[in-house]
Amino acid sequence: MLQVKDISFSIMDKQILQNLTFSIDQGKFVGIIGPNGSGKSTMLKIIYRHLKQTSGVVTLYEKDIVYFAQKKLAQEISVVSQDTPVLFDFTVKDLVMMGRTPYKKWLDNDNHEDFAIVEESMRLANVLHLENRSFGQLSGGEKKRVMLARALAQQAKILVLDEPTNHLDIEHQYQLMDLVKDLPITIVAALHDLNLAAAYCDELLVMKDAALYMKGTPEQVLTEETLKQVFHMQAGVTKNPFTKKLHLFFYTRS
Ligand SMILES: Nc1ncnc2c1ncn2[C@@H]1O[C@H](COP(=O)(O)OP(=O)(O)OP(=O)(O)O)[C@@H](O)[C@H]1O
Numbered sequence: 001m002l003q004v005k006d007i008s009f010s011i012m013d014k015q016i017l018q019n020l021t022f023s024i025d026q027g028k029f030v031g032i033i034g035p036n037g038s039g040k041s042t043m044l045k046i047i048y049r050h051l052k053q054t055s056g057v058v059t060l061y062e063k064d065i066v067y068f069a070q071k072k073l074a075q076e077i078s079v080v081s082q083d084t085p086v087l088f089d090f091t092v093k094d095l096v097m098m099g100r101t102p103y104k105k106w107l108d109n110d111n112h113e114d115f116a117i118v119e120e121s122m123r124l125a126n127v128l129h130l131e132n133r134s135f136g137q138l139s140g141g142e143k144k145r146v147m148l149a150r151a152l153a154q155q156a157k158i159l160v161l162d163e164p165t166n167h168l169d170i171e172h173q174y175q176l177m178d179l180v181k182d183l184p185i186t187i188v189a190a191l192h193d194l195n196l197a198a199a200y201c202d203e204l205l206v207m208k209d210a211a212l213y214m215k216g217t218p219e220q221v222l223t224e225e226t227l228k229q230v231f232h233m234q235a236g237v238t239k240n241p242f243t244k245k246l247h248l249f250f251y252t253r254s
Pocket residue numbers: 011014016034035036037038039040041042043
């Protein structure tokens with residue numbers, strides 16, 4: 001579905017991404033993990049065409065994303081990025097309605113279908129009770145969930161999430177992961193919480209020093225050896241007794 005071929009990116013003389021190649025299959029939940037500064041956000045920004053790579057190509061359905069019209073690309077890829085927009089005067093429901101923009105022509109009014117989709121998206125992201133609040137007055141976690149609702153209203157086939165659980169309390173972290181896991185679409189998410197990555201992702205891409213270090217299932221990737229090599233952490237790998245998913249615990253030598 002989505003292919004990243006030999007992508008490199010540099011700013012000035014600094015190499016931020018180096019020859020990354022991978023593909024993402026339709027319907028999969030793919031996690032991108034790696035230490036701070038390893039290039040995860042930059043890779044995502046190139047995928048959703050916020051940044052232009054120095055070399056290499058990203059294709060969607062075998063077509064270079066450069067050739068997608070802006071609205072067409074927005075129907076294919078929606079994003080919850082790390083930055084919240086400076087849209088302080090908008091109410092939550094107006095902001096979520098912006099997710100419908102890719103389906104409208106200039107001066108088209110919002111129709112019944114738009115209102116229904118916006119309401120359902122707010123319900124799913126657990127922000128319906130905030131619909132008339134001003135976005136600027138919300139907490140960090142509430143803003144994050146509103147941005148998720150906007151991305152859901154966009155009804156794209158790929159949802160890109162950059163550290164989606166950042167700012168969320170523990171209940172909302174799991175709620176968000178459950179929600180996106182159940183969507184019948186493709187998810188690409190940069191994640192710092194390796195236990196969430198282990199529990200929810202079908203496949204993990206591990207970044208280290210601007211390059212793709214390895215990829216595979218959580219079981220293949222999240223080994224004591226990889227965690228030591230990539231994150232410089234002593235770790236134990238076990239199973240969550242309740243979910244039977246991989247579970248990691250960390251310790252430092254003291
Ligand atoms: N506009 C920029 N100018 C200079 N350096 C940049 C720029 N954007 C990113 N970088 C650098 O590129 C590297 C990769 O950044 P990126 O945000 O992609 O990493 P990340 O893996 O998402 O990190 P984190 O886990 O901390 O969010 C970092 O060293 C960062 O300082």
